[in-house]
Amino acid sequence: MRYFEARKARIEIIPMIDIMFFMLVFFIMITLHMIPNAGLRMRLPSSASAQSVPPPKVTVTLAADGSVSVDGHTFSTADLTALLAKRPDPAHTVVTIEGAWDAQLQKLVNVMDACRAAGVTQVSLAAQPEKVD
Structure with a gap:
């Protein structure tokens, strides 16, 4: 049963x-x-040949007054070099520099030199696409 x-x-x-x-x-x-990338709102220069690149590992912001910041923290170029050199593999670190529209060219070159001194080989400049009227 x-x-x-x-x-x-x-x-x-x-x-x-x-x-x-x-x-x-x-x-x-x-x-x-x-979650958006952290950064400062800047007026980027425009370029007719701007292309999309993969998301950077480090975004360096160069303001019009020449100050350099990463993730909201201001650094000198020597401190930027030390910060990038501490990364596990600086040669494969992708750095994008977001320079203000009216930033001095010499300051931009100083930031690029700081990246190269840290061993970073992949540096790109951020620009917005040029608007065609």
């Missing part, structure tokens, strides 16, 4: 845990793409 006995219902928890972990990973990945 065991055939007709009512069985107690069971809730399988292992598949539910798998689904919850999958959802956790999904939401973490989506959240990481929603």
